Amino acid sequence: MSEQKKSVYKPRPVSGFPEWLPEVRIVEQQWFDHIRRVFEAYGFCSIETPSVEELDVIAAKGEVDKEIYVLERLHRDENDKEARLALHFDQTVPLARYVAQHFNDLTFPFKRYQMQRVWRGERPQAGRFREFYQCDIDVIGVDSLPLHFDAEMPAIMYEVMRGLPGMEGQDFQIQLSNRKILIGALQSLGVDGEERIVAATRAIDKLEKIGREAVAKELAASGLSQEAVSRILKMVEIRTGNPEAIRAIKDIFPGDFPYLDEGIAELCEVLQYLQHLPEGAIVADLAIVRGLDYYTGTVYETRFTGDGSFGSICSGGRYEDLATQYINKKLPGVGISIGFSRLFSYLHEKGALPVGRKSPAHVLVAVPSEERRGAAAATAHALRGRGFNVELYHAAQKLQKQLAYAEKKGIPYVWFPPFEEGQAHEVKCLATRAQAKAEPETWNPAKEELDAVA
């Protein structure tokens, strides 16, 4: 090997593209495993779509903007007539395209989950991800879809979030509403036409940020009477898990308003399905607006009760038509999505994640001497056969050094094969420092200790 000095290009992190050390990645894997376990417990199947869609497919769904990354071959041929491809920026466009394309091969209601990276071609900015994971569930029906699915979505997400390692100490709340109620209430007050409704809902959307007084002013400016403003504010300040309190909205807006009544009936039914959950886990919050053109009924948001600055952890809603751009079928659905990477990264920065082990190994098998490496390897093999994750130490170094290696990597047990044929094996638990004789064929440590960090 020549010893010439080479020039070194020192790599640096790419802004917006997160990357974790092994000890953090292990927690990230626990998150994915847990989320998948819950989604599958409810019978959702997994799909994965390519990282790209054709630009024309995205354009058909009407969302081509500058947040999209387009792929170019580095040396593109002049006469290249290929369709342009773009990285997907969410999992909704790919789901719609997938369902339309494979319609005849799917069973409906189609319950799918999807945990993939998505990309946003934004300018680099602190705290803004340009590549991140989203975890979505959706249920798609043909022509119609029962309302009880609107309750299943947040119930699943509650179970997901309650079980994420690191979320134990975090208080959060899933909030839901039904867009028909707010729009129906505005219509009942004579706010007509899309433009006026959009202006009013925009104002209400800012309730948490700018406060009651400022919203009242904006609503008045959009043409509502003082009395109308106070009725609307009375409604959007409702926070309740109780269906009766939703029915009482009719007391604020009496009269025959079918769209409003439909929304109230739907929200009551959804809350009724959620009564088995702990109080305060999922509550109706009539100020929730969400996207103005996609969702048509139930809408969800999720917030840390202590920290409003984070925004929504997990959100979604009910839509009328998933894929009308790609197929002549009416496909109503309801879905909810966690911004996985943003939440994970937030808890990591707070020091809330249980980061510790750098290795999946339960046991480090020590190598007593180079002559005994074969015997140590056989021991490691026997332990693997019993389902343990086992690293065989790489060299016949001093046992103190081998122990220190296990400690550094957070491997909970060190196994000492005999120094001579016929002697006993011993195993040391690094958490308790206890060392005892053991046999590879019968050793039976406590599950908690195996998963513990020394």
Add this chain to the structure above:
Amino acid sequence: MSEQKKSVYKPRPVSGFPEWLPEVRIVEQQWFDHIRRVFEAYGFCSIETPSVEELDVIAAKGEVDKEIYVLERLHRDENDKEARLALHFDQTVPLARYVAQHFNDLTFPFKRYQMQRVWRGERPQAGRFREFYQCDIDVIGVDSLPLHFDAEMPAIMYEVMRGLPGMEGQDFQIQLSNRKILIGALQSLGVDGEERIVAATRAIDKLEKIGREAVAKELAASGLSQEAVSRILKMVEIRTGNPEAIRAIKDIFPGDFPYLDEGIAELCEVLQYLQHLPEGAIVADLAIVRGLDYYTGTVYETRFTGDGSFGSICSGGRYEDLATQYINKKLPGVGISIGFSRLFSYLHEKGALPVGRKSPAHVLVAVPSEERRGAAAATAHALRGRGFNVELYHAAQKLQKQLAYAEKKGIPYVWFPPFEEGQAHEVKCLATRAQAKAEPETWNPAKEELDAVA
């Protein structure tokens, strides 16, 4: 909702970007789960890198060619001074960059696995993937790395491939060699200079494709005597799992050739470590050449014994310097990689994959009537609490229709909650058609039946 006819953009598959139906995706997940289980059983930790690297990082490693996809924001600002980003085309450049960047936070030998998508910006072509999964393991040392890792790599991959659902009926063989032997043997015959060695190894690389006679001709054309050609051919036709047969190479090339001798000693030691595996699982094949500038010692390839046309399933080798472009450290390593998507897709096309279930659900809980939906939901909840994956049927339709739905999705059991309070639950196994009374709290089906497809 307006009923106006919309124009429909019919989506089509994007060439080179595979996508699976749910029943195939379930098998793909089983593959990833199995591979991860084996990698972790040997103490490898997971890392994931971003999908992109800076073009300058790739260029430093010297591999910028037109197979790279570069990202462009759809509406790029004129005065945009950002570094150009490219999708990674393998997991070696990202690994090298990762190890250099996080050097002080890693524990060495660094044993990592990585299962991610990689991208090749090739022109669309039948059977050529432009996006696919690779599953890599590497062990990286600082300054040196023990040779026994060269044996651990193929042993792990053998265990991986033997356990992949759908590989049961496929005969394959992992083949290994040591580049020092071939190069040392050529040097011993007076073939000197890189150019002549490259020409000779290129010829030998074609042995399987063009046959003995044609290779002999090429070797002769490159300046070897008839006798030298026949000695080289005698060596490269060696196929053996026996270290003694490798030592016998010295009979063909007697004399003092340190580089050749080193290669022979290394290959013998590696084969010695592999003696516990079934005969023929991993054999030395002296005709293996692999990449000419990256690998420096042990090299691996893996082939279907029945079908040479597939090429190598899984390959890799030992290298001197992982990241010399990014850090002033000598980081020798050894690694091996499966081309996951190509193998998966090949077995799928052959009909070898156990494709059946369209749902992860073990049980479909039927809904006897809308009034009993709450009771059915409670039953589903109880079964989930015991670890079963459970779908609650979506409507109180005829039981025949609910059964047909379970059958269509490949859900093995249908659970019938009582039609009236106080009556017994019953559960039907779709494979055996047996139906029996059961309680959600105690039901205990056979594991095999739970995973079976009706």
